[in-house]
Amino acid sequence: MTNLTELTLTEMQAGLNKGEFSSRELVQAALERLSQVEPALHAFLYIAGEEALAAADEADKKRKSAGATGQSPLLGIPIAVKDVLTVEGLPCTAGSKILEGYVPPFTATSVKRLKDAGAIIIGKTNNDEFAMGSSTEHSAYGYTHNPWDLTRVPGGSSGGSAASVAARCVPAALGTDTGGSVRQPASLCGVTGLKTTYGRISRYGLVAFGSSLDTVGAFGRNAEDVAQIFSVMAGRDQLDATSADMPVPTIDFVGATGQSPLRGLKIGVPKEYFIKGTQPEVEEKVRAAIQQLKTLGAETHEISLPHTEYALPVYYIIAPAEASANLARYDGIRYGPRADAGNLWDVFFKTRGQKFGPEVTRRIMIGTYALSAGYYDAYYGQAQKVRTLIKRDFEAAFREVDLIAAPTAPETAFEIGERVDDPLAMYLEDIFTLPANLAGVPGISFNCGFDKNHLPIGLQLIGSHFREDLLLQVTHAYQQVTDWHKRAPKL
Amino acid sequence: MEFEPVIGLEVHAELRTKSKMFCACEVVDSTTAAPNTTVCPVCSGMPGTLPVVNQKAVEFGIRVALALECEVQQTSIFARKNYFYPDLPKGYQISQYEQPLAINGKLIIRTSEGEQTIRLRRVHLEEDTGKLTHVERDGKSYSLVDLNRAGVPLLEIVSEPDLHSADAARAYGEALRDILRYLGVNSGDMEKGVIRFEANVSVRKKGIAGADGHPPLLGIRTEVKNLNSFRALERAIEYEIERQSKIIEAGRTVEQETLGWNEARGATYSQRSKEDAHDYRYFPEPDLPPLVVEQNWIDEIKSKLPELPRARYLRFIEDYGLTAYDAARLTEEKEVADYFESAVRGLPSTVQPKVAANWMLGDLFSLMNQASKTSEFFKNSEAWNRVRPEALAELVKIVSEGQINQTSAREVLNEMFESGRGAAEIIAARGLKQVSDESFIAELVSQALKENPNEAASFRSGKTGVVNFLFGQVMKKAAGRANPQVVRAELEKQLAQ
Numbered sequence: 001m002t003n004l005t006e007l008t009l010t011e012m013q014a015g016l017n018k019g020e021f022s023s024r025e026l027v028q029a030a031l032e033r034l035s036q037v038e039p040a041l042h043a044f045l046y047i048a049g050e051e052a053l054a055a056a057d058e059a060d061k062k063r064k065s066a067g068a069t070g071q072s073p074l075l076g077i078p079i080a081v082k083d084v085l086t087v088e089g090l091p092c093t094a095g096s097k098i099l100e101g102y103v104p105p106f107t108a109t110s111v112k113r114l115k116d117a118g119a120i121i122i123g124k125t126n127n128d129e130f131a132m133g134s135s136t137e138h139s140a141y142g143y144t145h146n147p148w149d150l151t152r153v154p155g156g157s158s159g160g161s162a163a164s165v166a167a168r169c170v171p172a173a174l175g176t177d178t179g180g181s182v183r184q185p186a187s188l189c190g191v192t193g194l195k196t197t198y199g200r201i202s203r204y205g206l207v208a209f210g211s212s213l214d215t216v217g218a219f220g221r222n223a224e225d226v227a228q229i230f231s232v233m234a235g236r237d238q239l240d241a242t243s244a245d246m247p248v249p250t251i252d253f254v255g256a257t258g259q260s261p262l263r264g265l266k267i268g269v270p271k272e273y274f275i276k277g278t279q280p281e282v283e284e285k286v287r288a289a290i291q292q293l294k295t296l297g298a299e300t301h302e303i304s305l306p307h308t309e310y311a312l313p314v315y316y317i318i319a320p321a322e323a324s325a326n327l328a329r330y331d332g333i334r335y336g337p338r339a340d341a342g343n344l345w346d347v348f349f350k351t352r353g354q355k356f357g358p359e360v361t362r363r364i365m366i367g368t369y370a371l372s373a374g375y376y377d378a379y380y381g382q383a384q385k386v387r388t389l390i391k392r393d394f395e396a397a398f399r400e401v402d403l404i405a406a407p408t409a410p411e412t413a414f415e416i417g418e419r420v421d422d423p424l425a426m427y428l429e430d431i432f433t434l435p436a437n438l439a440g441v442p443g444i445s446f447n448c449g450f451d452k453n454h455l456p457i458g459l460q461l462i463g464s465h466f467r468e469d470l471l472l473q474v475t476h477a478y479q480q481v482t483d484w485h486k487r488a489p490k491l
Numbered sequence: 492m493e494f495e496p497v498i499g500l501e502v503h504a505e506l507r508t509k510s511k512m513f514c515a516c517e518v519v520d521s522t523t524a525a526p527n528t529t530v531c532p533v534c535s536g537m538p539g540t541l542p543v544v545n546q547k548a549v550e551f552g553i554r555v556a557l558a559l560e561c562e563v564q565q566t567s568i569f570a571r572k573n574y575f576y577p578d579l580p581k582g583y584q585i586s587q588y589e590q591p592l593a594i595n596g597k598l599i600i601r602t603s604e605g606e607q608t609i610r611l612r613r614v615h616l617e618e619d620t621g622k623l624t625h626v627e628r629d630g631k632s633y634s635l636v637d638l639n640r641a642g643v644p645l646l647e648i649v650s651e652p653d654l655h656s657a658d659a660a661r662a663y664g665e666a667l668r669d670i671l672r673y674l675g676v677n678s679g680d681m682e683k684g685v686i687r688f689e690a691n692v693s694v695r696k697k698g699i700a701g702a703d704g705h706p707p708l709l710g711i712r713t714e715v716k717n718l719n720s721f722r723a724l725e726r727a728i729e730y731e732i733e734r735q736s737k738i739i740e741a742g743r744t745v746e747q748e749t750l751g752w753n754e755a756r757g758a759t760y761s762q763r764s765k766e767d768a769h770d771y772r773y774f775p776e777p778d779l780p781p782l783v784v785e786q787n788w789i790d791e792i793k794s795k796l797p798e799l800p801r802a803r804y805l806r807f808i809e810d811y812g813l814t815a816y817d818a819a820r821l822t823e824e825k826e827v828a829d830y831f832e833s834a835v836r837g838l839p840s841t842v843q844p845k846v847a848a849n850w851m852l853g854d855l856f857s858l859m860n861q862a863s864k865t866s867e868f869f870k871n872s873e874a875w876n877r878v879r880p881e882a883l884a885e886l887v888k889i890v891s892e893g894q895i896n897q898t899s900a901r902e903v904l905n906e907m908f909e910s911g912r913g914a915a916e917i918i919a920a921r922g923l924k925q926v927s928d929e930s931f932i933a934e935l936v937s938q939a940l941k942e943n944p945n946e947a948a949s950f951r952s953g954k955t956g957v958v959n960f961l962f963g964q965v966m967k968k969a970a971g972r973a974n975p976q977v978v979r980a981e982l983e984k985q986l987a988q
Contacts, residue, residue, distance in 0.1 A: 086539045099538065106532050108539060207538040211777035241543050241779050322777055325571050328582020329536040333636065344634070348575055371573070371772035380774060 004029035006488075009077055009171035009225035016063065016076050023056040023063070023076025023120065030078045030122055030170055037167050037491050043144050043160040045083045046091050047123040052078060055120040062118075074232060075118030080164045080173035083124040084131050085216070086205040087111050090121070094207045095129040095139040095157075098330045098355035100337055108205020109240065110174065110216045110233045117232045122170055125160030129357045130327065131181055131209045133157050134429035137420045138359045145416070146188060147489040148455055152413035155185030155429075158219070162189040165219045167491055172220040172229050178210045179315055180409075180433025182217035183445035187408035187458025190447040192475060192485060193219045194226045195433075197466050198440035199244035201230075202237030208326040210319035211242075213437045222485050223446070223475035227251040230468060249469045253476050261473040262296040268303035268401035273432050278410040282457050285449035286407045289459040289478070292448075293405065296477055301401055305393040310386050311435040312427060317370045317383035318438075324367030327360065362423065387438050394439040398464040403474060406432055408445040408458035436462050444471040447484040456484075492740055493697040496732045497709055498660050499652035500724075501689040502667055503645050504677050505619060506551045511642035512618040513542030513585065518643050521622060522683050526637035534642035536580030541778050544569075548616060548644035550792060551676040552592050553784065555646055556614045557793050558670050561596030566783050567615070569776040574769055577636050578621035586647075588773040591615035592782070598650070598670075599801055600662040601819070609663055610651040616782075619643040646676075652691065652709065657728040661721050664688060669800040673825045681720050688718040692731040694739065710735070711745040715752055715759055727752045730759055803828055811835065811844035820852055826869035827851075830880050837884025842891045850887055854901060858908045877911040878904070886914040893974050899923045927974040929981065932965075935973065936981045939964040950986050958982060 004026055007015065015021050031049050038044060059076035081087060084094045086104035093099040107115065115121065128138035136159025137143040144159045146152040147167040154163040158175030162185035165173050175182040177195035186193025194217050201216040208214060216233060220226040234248040269290060274283060294300055332338035332351030339350035356364070370379035397404060409429055419425045436443040441462055448459040459478075463471045479485050508518055514533035533540040556563050570588035596611035621641035623634050648667065654660050668686055671677035677685055693712035713731060718724045735745045749768070750759040763769075798806075800822050807818035807828070822828045831851060835844045855878065869875060886907070890900045895918055906917050918924055926932065939961055940947045950957045965978050 084539075092538070094538065102538070104532075104537065104539065106537075106539075203539075204541050205539040208778075239543060240541050242541075242777075321774060325573050325583050325772075325774070328573060328575065329538070329580060331575060331577070331582060333577045334535055334580060335537070344577065368772065371774055373770045373772075376772075376774070 005033045005168045007171065008221045009228060012077055012171055013073075017071070023059040024053065026076060027052045027056040027078050027120060027122070033167075033169050034122070037147070037169065040150055040491065041145050041147060041163055041167055042142055043125055043154075043163040043167065043169065044080070044123045045093060045095070045126050045139075045141055045160070048090055048121055049123075051090075052120050052122050059118055059120065072116070072118035073228060074114060076120065077118065077172075078120045078122045078170050079114065079229070080122050080125050080161055080170045081111055082127050082158050082161050082173070082175050084127060084176055084207040084209075085111055085174055086207070087121055087124070090124060092124065092207065093141070094131070095127045095141060096330075096356065096360065097140045098336050098351070100355075102335050104205075106205065108216075109202035109237045111205065113233050114174075114229065119232075125158070125164055125173060127160055127181075128157035129360050130207065130323070131157040131176055131178055132323070132359050132363055134180065134184055134426050135414075135416075135419065136160060136185075137416065138357055140357050143416060146413045146455075147491055148190065149413060149453065151415055152455070153188065153416050155188035155409070155413065157181040157185075158193075158217075159185045159189075161219050162186055162191055162193065165189070165191045165221065166489055168488060172218060172225055174229075175217050175219055176206055176209075177215050177217045177433075177437065178213045178319060179437050180430035182219065183433050183443055183458070183460055184409045184429060186219055186445040187447075187460070188413040188456065190450075190456025190458075190484070190487065190489070191219050192222055192226050192446040192479075193217060193444065194230055194468065194471065195436060195443045196230065196234065196468055197244070197442045198437075199242050200246070200442070200466065200468065201233045201235075202240040202243045204237055204239040208322075210322045211326060212322060213315075213319055215437070222479050223444075223472045224253060226444075227253070227472045227476075230472070234468075244466070246466050251469045251472050253473065260297045260477055261470070262293060262298040262477055265298040265403065265474070266401040267293060267298045267300045268397055268404045269300055270303050270305045270308070270397070270404055270406055272305050272308035273406035277428075278407060279412065279451065281451040282407050282409075282411060285451075285457045286405075286459050289448035290405050292482065293474065293478060296481065298474075300405075303397050303401060303404070305390075305397060305404075305435065307386065307389045307393050308435055311390055311438055312431055314383045314386045314390065314438060315430075315434045316366065316427060317379050318387065320363040320367030321370045321380050321383075322367065324364045324371065327356075327364055330355070359423070390435055391439045394435070394441055394462075394464070402463075403470060404462040406460050406462070408432060408460035412451045412453070412455035412457055432460060441465055442468045442471055444475055446475050446479070447487070448478075448482075449484055450487075456487075492736075494694040494732070494736045494739070495697045496655055496657075496728070497652045497693050497695060497712075498654035498656075498728060499691040500650045500654065500660060500663060501691070502648045502664070503687045503689075504555075504648065504667075504671055505685040506548050506644035506646055506676050507678060507685075508545055508547045508551060508644055510545055510547075512545050512548050512616070512644040513642055516642065519639055520683060521637065521640040521643070524639050526635070526639060528639060530638045530641070534580065535638050536582070542585055542776075544779060544782060545644060549592075549782065549784065551644070551674070552614065552616050552646050553789060553792050554674050554676060554796065555648070555671065556593030556596065557789070557796060558674055558799055559593075559596035559598055559611055559614065559648070561593035561611060561614055563593045563784065563789050564590060565786065566590065566781050567592045568781050569616075569779045570773045571776050572617075573772045576620070577634060578623050578638075578641065580621065580638060580641055584618060584620065585776055585779070586617035586773075587615035590781075598663065598666055600659060600666045602656070602659050602662045607653075607659065609653045612649045612651050614646060614648050617645045617647060619645045652693075657725045657732070660690065660728050661725045664721055664724055666800070669823055673797055673800055684719055688724045690715045690718060690724060690728050690731070692728055692735070693745070694732055694735045696739075710739070711747050713745065713748055713750050713759070715750045716762065718752055723752055723754055726757060727759060730757065734759070797825065807831075811848070813845060813848055817845070817848050817852060821848060824869065830869055830875075833880035834884045834887070837881045837888075839888055839891075842887060846891060847884065847887050850883060850904070854904050855883065855908075858905065862908075877909075878907050882907060882913055889914055889918065893925060893927060893976070894918070895923050895925045896971070896975060898971065899925070923972065925974050926969060926972050927977050929977060932969070932973055932977050932981050933985070935965050935968045936978070936985050939968065940985060947986065958986070961986075
C-alpha cells in the first residue's frame with residue numbers, strides 16, 4: 001500500500017470514497033508519522049490521538065451507512081489546528097504559560113465547520129505566544145524546527161501548522177494571519193498557505209491578538225486542498241459581528257471553457273516589494289515565477305503601492321494597541337494559573353509579569369503607550385489615518401490589475417536563535433505581508449523554488465477583497481505546470 | 492459668602508432586556524439569583540469570544556433617548572474602556588465614547604421653585620460589570636466574583652451641569668426613573684441597584700459673572716460615585732456643597748477628586764485624586780462594526796412611545812381637574828395612572844374624577860400599602876383583579892348616589908379588597924344600603940326628640956350645638972344606614988316646629 005501520509009487531501013478523499021483505505025488507517029498513519037518526526041520537529045503542543053481515532057471510527061461508520069453520495073466533504077480527513085483556535089475539550093494555550101492548563105468549553109466556528117464537514121482534529125500546533133512572532137521561537141513551550149533544515153525556524157507565528165503539513169504529518173492545517181503568520185511560514189516551509197479576506201472566516205474562537213487584523217487561514221500541499229478547507233470555513237457567522245455576509249464561491253479549477261484562468265489576467269508587480277535587503281535568490285525565483293505566470297497567459301505591469309514603507313510602523317502601533325486590550329483578560333482570576341500573592345494588585349502584577357513572555361510583554365507595553373492620554377492622537381490616531389492610505393493604495397492598484405505578485409518574505413528560513421533577541425530584525429520578516437492585513441485583503445503564498453541551501457522560496461499573490469477564488473485558481477494553474485509544491489523535505 | 496452649587500448627574504440605568512448586551516445569557520435579578528448561573532464564555536471573557544450587539548438593548552436605548560428629546564445618532568461607535576478589576580472579565584468595558592447613541596436632550600423637572608429644564612449631554616450604551624462580595628472565612632478575607640450581572644445592558648445618561656440644589660438633583664433622578672418605568676425599560680427598583688447615580692458637584696460664589704459676558708466660571712468639581720438611592724444622592728450632594736463651601740470660605744482650594752459615599756457616616760471620602768485618575772485608553776471596539784440605526788426604525792420607535800409622565804400629569808390636571816399634588820402622585824407610575832383612567836371611564840358624568848382620585852390615593856393606597864407595595868399591586872394582575880378599576884368606579888358611583896354612607900363605603904372597599912367581590916354584592920349581603928326614605932327617617936327623628944326632651948329644649952333656646960348629639964341618636968336608631976343629609980334636614984325641620 002502507498003504511504004498514506006504522502007497523499008494530498010484530495011487524494012485521501014478519493015481513496016476513502018473508493019474504499020481503498022479507512023479513515024482509521026489515515027489517522028493511524030498520521031499518528032505514526034508524528035511519532036517518527038515530532039521529536040525532531042516539535043510542531044505540536046497537543047496530540048489528540050485517542051480522540052482522533054475515535055472520530056475516525058465514527059467517520060468510517062458514517063461513510064458505510066451513508067453510501068458514496070451525500071458525504072460530508074471532509075469526512076474522515078485528519079487535520080491539525082493552530083493552538084490559538086479553540087477546540088472544545090482540547091487544551092488551548094496560544095503558546096503562552098498564562099493559559100497553561102486551560103481547556104476551552106467551546107469550539108471556534110472555523111474549526112466547528114470543519115468538524116461538521118467530517119474533518120478529524122489530530123492535534124494543536126505550536127505557535128509564537130499569542131501569535132506574536134515570525135519564527136515560532138516565541139512559543140513558551142519550545143520552538144518548532146523547519147522540516148527542510150532542523151537548525152532553522154519554520155517561520156511564524158503558525159510555524160507548527162506549516163511544519164506539520166511540510167513534514168507530511170497532516171494534509172492540511174489551520175493557521176491564523178495577523179501580519180503574515182500564515183504566508184510567511186508557508187513560504188519558509190514550502191507549502192501553500194492562504195490568508196483570507198478580513199471578515200471572510202469567523203474569528204469566533206480565535207484567541208484575539210489584533211482584532212482588526214486577525215484572520216483564519218489554511219495550509220495545504222496545493223491550492224486545491226487549501227480551497228476545500230477554505231470553502232468549508234468561509235461565510236457569515238452570527239457569533240462574529242465583523243464576519244461578512246458574502247456568498248462563498250465554489251472554486252472552479254477546471255474552468256468551463258477549459259481555458260487557463262490566467263488568460264488576460266493583469267498581474268501587478270509592486271516596485272516597493274523588490275528592494276535592497278531581499279535575498280537575491282528570493283528575488284530571482286519570484287521573478288521567474290512571475291514570468292511563468294506570464295507564459296500561462298497573464299499580463300504583468302509594474303505598479304506602485306506608495307505607502308508600503310509605512311506598513312511596518314503602522315502595524316506595530318495598531319496590532320499592539322489592540323493586543324494590549326485583548327490580553328487584559330489574562331489576569332489570573334477566572335482561568336489559567338494564578339500567582340500566589342497577598343493582595344489583588346499583586347495577583348495581577350505577578351501573574352501577568354511571570355506568565356507572559358518577553359515579546360508579549362513588549363507589545364503590551366507598546367500598545368498601552370500608544371493608547372495613553374496625550375499620545376493617542378500622535379500614535380494610534382495617526383496610525384489609523386495612515387492605515388487608510390495603505391488601504392487606498394490597494395484600492396487604486398486593484399482598479400488597474402487583478403492580482404499583485406511579490407515575494408512572501410525577504411529571505412528563506414533563518415537559523416534558530418539568530419534573531420530571537422533582535423525584535424526589529426524579526427519584525428522585518430513581515431515587511432511584505434503586513435500591508436495585506438492592514439488593507440484586509442486576501443493573500444496566498446506557495447513554493448516557487450529553492451535557494452542554494454535547498455530552502456524553499458515563496459511567491460505571494462495578493463487579491464482584492466473576497467477574491468480568494470482567483471488566488472487559488474492562479475496558484476492551481478501554476479502548480480499544474482510546476483512541481484515545486486510536490487517536493488518534500490527529507491526527514 | 493453665598494455659594495451657588497453646580498451639579499451634573501451621570502445616571503446608569505440597567506435595561507430590562509431578556510438577554511445581555513453582547514451575548515445570549517438571560518438577564519436575571521442579580522440580587523437574588525444564585526451566583527454565576529447566567530454566565531457564558533462571552534460574558535466571562537473567555538479567550539476567543541466576541542461580542543454581538545443585542546438589538547433590543549439598542550431599541551430600549553433609542554426609546555429612552557427619544558423620550559428625553561435627544562438627537563439619535565444614525566451612526567454610533569462602541570469603544571473599549573480599559574481598566575483592571577476582577578468584576579470586569581475582559582479587562583475592558585465595552586462602552587461608547589466619542590460617538591454616543593444620542594446627544595443633546597432635555598428633561599423637565601418639578602421642584603418647589605417650579606419647572607426647570609435640564610439639558611442632557613449624551614445617552615450611550617454599555618455593559619454592566621459583575622459584582623464582588625467580600626467575605627471572611629477561617630480568619631482570611633476573600634473576594635467572591637459573581638458574573639451574573641456582567642454584560643447586562645446599561646444606559647448611561649449624562650446631564651449638563653444645570654442642577655443647582657440637592658433637591659433638584661433628586662427631582663431629576665425621580666423624573667428620570669419615572670420615564671424609564673413608563674418606557675418599560677427599567678423596573679425602577681432602586682434597592683436592586685438598577686439605577687445608580689454619580690454626581691459632579693462644585694460650588695461658586697454667587698453673583699460673580701465671568702469675563703466678557705461669558706457665564707460665570709465653574710468651581711473645581713468633585714465626583715461622587717456609587718449613589719444607589721435618592722436619599723444617598725440628596726445627602727451626598729448636600730454634604731459636598733457644605734464641605735466645598737467651607738473650604739472656599741477658609742480661603743483654601745477644593746481638590747479635584749473622585750469620592751465615595753459612606754451612608755452610615757453620612758460623609759463623602761476620597762477614592763482617587765486627580766493625579767491618580769484612571770487613563771482608560773479608550774479606542775474604538777474593533778470587534779463591533781459601527782452601530783448604524785435607520786431613520787425608519789427611529790421613527791417607528793418614536794411612534795410607539797407611550798404618553799410620558801409629565802404630559803400625563805399636565806393632562807390629568809387639565810382634563811380631570813386634579814390638584815397638582817394628586818396628579819403627580821397618580822402619574823408617577825404608568826400602571827397607577829392607567830388604573831385611574833380606567834376607573835374614571837366607569838364613572839357617570841355627574842361624578843367628578845377627583846372623587847375617584849381621592850378613593851385611590853386614600854383608602855385604596857392604604858389598603859395596598861398594608862398588603863404589599865403599591866407599585867406591585869398595580870403590576871400584579873391577581874391582586875389587581877380583586878379591585879378592578881370598574882369595581883372601584885361602581886363603589887364611587889354608589890356612594891355618590893347616596894346609597895351608602897362614607898363609613899359603610901370604607902368597610903365595603905375593605906371587603907372588596909379581601910374577597911374580590913363587587914360593591915353591590917357586598918352591600919346587599921350585609922344590608923348596608925342607606926335609607927333615604929323621608930317618612931321612615933321622620934319617624935326616627937320624632938322618636939329621638941321625644942326621648943331627649945331636654946336636648947330638644949336647649950336647642951330651641953339657642954344652643955344649636957346640641958344638634959350633633961341628636962343627630963347621633965337618630966343614626967344610632969338607624970344602625971348607621973340612614974342618609975345623613977336627609978336626617979339633618981328632618982332634624983332641623985322638626986326642631987323648628
